[in-house]
Amino acid sequence: MTDNIKHECGIALIRLLKPLDYYFRKYGTWQYGLDKLYLLMEKQHNRGQEGAGLAAVKLNAAPGNEFIFRERAEGSGAISEIFEAVHDAFKPYSAEQLHDPDFAEKSVPFAAELLLGHLRYSTTGKRGLKYVHPLLRRNNWASRSLALAGNFNMTNVDEMFEQLVREGQHPRDFADTFVMLESLGHYLDREVQYQYDHLEQTDMDGHEKSLLIEDRLDIPFLLRRAAKGWDGGYALCGIIGSGDAFTMRDPWGIRSAFYYADDEIAVVASERPVIQTAFNLKKDEVHELEPGQALIVKKNGTVSTAQILEKKPKITPCSFERIYFSRGSDEDIYTERKKLGELLVPKILGAIDGDLDNTVFSFIPNTAEVAYFGMLEGLESHFNRQKAALLFEKGNRLNQEEIERILSKRVRSEKVAIKDIKLRTFIAEGNSRNDLAAHVYDVTYGSLRPKKDNLVIIDDSIVRGTTLKQSIIKILSRLEPKKIIVVSSSPQIRYPDCYGIDMSRMSEFIAFRAAIALLQERGQQQVINRVYEKSIAQRHKKKEEIVNYVKEIYAPFTDEEISDKIAQMLTTEDIGTEVKIVYQSIGDLHRACPNNNGDWYFSGNYPTPGGNRLVNNAFINFIENSESGSFQYTLNFLKSGR
Template sequence: MTDKIKHECGVAMIRLLKPLDYYYKKYGSWQYGLDKLYLLMEKQHNRGQEGAGLAAVKLEASAGNEFIFRERAAGSGAIAEIFGKVHETFRRFSPDKLKDIDFVKKSVPFAAELFLAHLRYSTTGKSGLAYLHPLLRRNNWASRSLALAGNFNMTNVDEMFEQLLSEGQHPRDYADTFIILESLGHYLDREVQYQYDHINKEGLNGQQISHLIEERLDIPFLLKRASKIWDGGYVISGLIGCGDAFALRDPWGIRPAFYYYDDEVAVVASERPVIQTTFNLTKDDVHELEPGQALIVKKNGKISLSQIIEKKEKITPCSFERIYFSRGSDYDIYRERKKLGELLIPKILDAIDHDFDNTVFSFIPNTAEVAFFGMMEALEKHFNKEKAQILAEKGASLNKNEIEQILSKRVRAEKVAIKDIKLRTFITEGNTRNDLAAHVYDITYGSLERNKDKLVIIDDSIVRGTTLKQSIIKILDRLDPTKIVIVSSSPQIRYPDYYGIDMSRLSEFIAFKAAIELLKERGLQHVIDEVYQKSLAQKDKKKEEIVNYVKEIYEPFTDEEISDKIARMLTPEGTKAEVKIVFQTIENLHKACPDHAGDWYFSGDYPTPGGNRMVNHAFINYIEGEENRPYQFKLNF
């Protein structure tokens, strides 16, 4: 993705199922859990570079000693900073003390059995240490203490906020992160109180009550109560101070979560290959958490899977995870990205007029490399079929040199552009800034025959097109190709995302801007006005009643018409080469990624009612020039 987009966060959770001395004896360190957590975080670094955090819970901490610990840090170097601080606490103790497992267990911070980590990309515009996960809800009762981290974005924060008010609470923040924390904390309090009242009748007291409460805590029950009205994409992970842990996935399966457990450890992470690599596992060892399902680990080590929310009839896992966000080292994702490249061949051939001899193929940025491999393999197959057909038709009349010439032809691939530095373009403004942006990539001189070759560049997605216009097309034009074909392995991004990707404003999308311009050029301004009036008319309706009328903005045009308009809009003034942009089709997206049907950013078919409500307000704000205004909704119950 040439345009920088912030996206889904990453989570990691580890529960050690043996005492610390077990890992000390077997692996030579009681820091086994911390070391594995570090690997899980580093291997998900791509999922969050605004900040990170970790929390740890000690089992059976003695009275007067802390049982829950946390470190957080902001910035792209947050992981190193956090673990630096954690290891700094260890330096307070002598080497002999750190070899005494009983002492370590009792007195050393972060020498724990439960760990929860988070890597953050903000999708709300709110930043700062206070918004970094894990969040804590502390209490002198271990069973009432909660550490929470998640990969989520809720579309009905107003309803969740109102629910807390109706139950007598006073939420301290309107952000969904804090509201989820307070909601889960509230139902945890109620569950603890329920158990306390029943156990107290049995004539027990003191620590006996506490231990029985911890044994009887019904985690599935409190998750069901808390999540009853949640609308959004989420994976919510939590540690309870008494030693219970859970990870819950949304019932639409929008956000990903994977888990593994054996007799030593239970682990959850946002991506499968991260767990595979960290614990040296095969693909089949790691399982995906089902939509609406929770993995629950009790204090005694018992592991269970519980269906917290009924799985929705239409499951819509995020297809952007497959196209771009998740690591391409995943077995299935690698094959899917190659397939995305392969399925573009018919459009690419049309764009280059089937001229292999005078076309060079490449990719930008590195995340598009796997799709490039798929494209190249498919082009080679196509080219070989053409050569075979020529040989079959003319073989008898061809001499040895002619045959060798035909067989020697190859699809031409080059590393045309290289991104080797990050220019600090924020230090300047205006034309100077744009001029610096045009040098973000270096080109490989001599990779094309000037004024003769066409150039095909594959990208994994085109969102705003800003980098293409300000930088890439200008740079590629220096090679003097006759034609530049930009190929997107994903379809046109037409609609905002409200489930974890930082794409919430319609004016961000070059496809939307192209459609608006086409409407104006063709005298169809009334379509814009009609969509605005329809959106206004349903502004105060319940989210379940709202229709996505923004789709009507695109209806007068074919995909090709919008693509051609995008190409004209993104072609910088003075460009010598003809520029064409080719997009993947939604149909082919589903062929390549058959198990990930979430395509709302392309199709406008939002999986939850909250998505339709949000896009409705996004269009109103676009027309009224208030896109930076936070969403506020009138409540209807």
């Protein structure tokens, strides 16, 4: 992806099912869990580079000793920073003490059996260490202490907040992370109190009651009570100070979560291949958590799953996970990304008028590389069919030289674009920055014949088009191709996301800006006004009653018309080469990724009512100039009809 879009966070949970001494004897270190957590987090580094955190729970901490620990840090180096802090906590102890797993289990911070890690990308614009997961709710009762981390965006935080207020709470922050923590913490408190009330008349002492309460905590019950009103996409991990742990996935299956368990360990991560790699497992040994399901690990080591919320009739896992976000080392994702490239071949052939002899194919590094391989395989298959047909048609009339010439034809592939530099934050804005931005990418000179060859270059998605306009198209044009065809392996991104991706403003989308421009050019501003009036009319309706009228902005145009307008908008006056943009169709996206059909950012078909409310508000904000620092049209301009 050439545009810098921030996306889903990453989660990692480890529960050691044996005492630390077991791992010391088998693997030579009681830090086995910490080492594996570090590996799981580093393998998911792509999922969050704004911050990272970890929390740990000791299962058998004696009174007077800490039982729950946490470290958090901001920045792209946060993973290293938090683990360095953990190891700094070991420095007061002698080598002999650190070589004793029993001593470590009793006395050394973070020498724990239950570990939770998180990698953060903010999607709400709220930054700072206070927003870095895991969030922690402390209490002297271990069973009331909760650390929470997740990959989520909730669309009805206002409703959740009001529910907490009605329950008598005083929430200290409106952010969904804090509201989720307090919501779960509230029902955890109630569950503990319920168990305590049932034991109050017994002659057990407080310590005995506390242990029995911890054993009896009904995690599925409290999750059902807390989650019944949630609207959004989430994969949520929680660890309780008494030793219970849970991971829950939303009932639409929007966000992903995978797990593995044996007699030594239970582990959760956002992606399957990181678990495979960290524990040397086969694909079928790692399981995907079902929509609405939770993985529960009790203090006694029992591992089970429970259906917390009913799976929704229409399951819509995020297709962007397959196109871009998840690591391509997953077997299924690798195959799907290749298929995305292959399915673009007919459109590509149309864009170059079938002229394979005078066309060079390449990709925008690095995330589009797998789709590029699929595109090449599709082109080779097309070429082979052409060669077979020619040989069959001419048969015995061909001499050996002509046969060799036909068989020698190949798809011309080169590494044309090279990611060269990253602009640092101290670079000035304005013309100076734009000039430097043009050199973020470089080209391989001599990779095509000037003014004779077309250049086809594939990217995995085109969101804003900023990097294409400021850098890629400018630098590619220096090779003087006859035509530049930029191919996106995903469809046109037309609508905001509200479930974890940093795409919330209408003006961010080059497809939306192109549709608005076309409506203006063709004297159809009344379409914009009508959509605005419909949106305002439903602004205060319940989210379940809101309709996505923004679809009407795109309705007058074909996909190709919008693509052509995008190409025009991304081509500056100094570009002497014709530029064409080719997008994947939504139908072919579903063919390539049949099990991840969440396509709301392409189609506008949101899986939850909160999505329609978000797109409604985003369009109103666009019209009323309440987006910050973005491409906008004022309401007065639109109403003037000019």
